[in-house]
Ligand SMILES: O=C(O)CCC(=O)C(=O)O
């Protein structure tokens with residue numbers, strides 16, 4: 001193995017997640033952070049597929065076209081980051097494509113700050129029958145349970161897509177919890193995730209996870225990119241408009 005160790009490979013497939021510390025420098029993470037702030041809506045609603053100008057425009061018609069274009073380029077470059085793609089292809093032993101990008105700001109003094117996601121599996125939306133979708137999360141500041149961080153149920157990645165109580169994702173109404181809440185088999189134990197700005201969290205599409213409300217004074221920007229091996233099927237989604245993006 002060239003880009004990850006055998007232990008990291010084993011840890012990922014056993015637990016359903018892997019944290020790569022200091023993947024980006026603080027400066028690199030801040031550059032992405034600024035770019036995503038430049039295209040934010042006034043109310044800081046999460047944005048999907050910011051790598052596609054037409055998608056940003058649909059969600060934020062007030063956005064400056066120059067910012068939209070510049071940020072789309074930075075998001076797409078991050079999606080295709082060669083160092084991350086090498087790590088991911090080593091983990092999955094397949095050629096990959098990206099299918100979605102997402103920024104959840106949980107911005108201070110915005111109506112979305114308190115949005116805590118239900119325990120869910122991302123694959124309940126994506127519906128890849130071979131359970132091969134996954135995501136990479138980049139915290140754009142330090143993220144912990146106090147400022148709306150994530151929790152996971154290690155090992156739950158070995159489950160198929162579980163029965164759910166359906167709920168909207170990013171289009172959930174303010175005051176209601178987003179995410180297709182799934183039943184959690186009782187033998188899994190909840191684990192809080194602590195991430196530093198610049199880290200990368202890789203997590204399996206069937207890993208049960210959710211998040212806390214942001215009760216801090218700061219914002220909680222988490223940038224999420226979804227991936228799937230090429231030739232695998234997925235749902236584009238009612239509103240998500242997922243689309244296969246080649247990485248090379
Ligand atoms: O940003 C969060 O708090 C969770 C987001 C999430 O899990 C998702 O978009 O699937």
Ligand SMILES: [Fe+2]
Pocket residue numbers: 120121122209
């Ligand atoms: Fe999720």
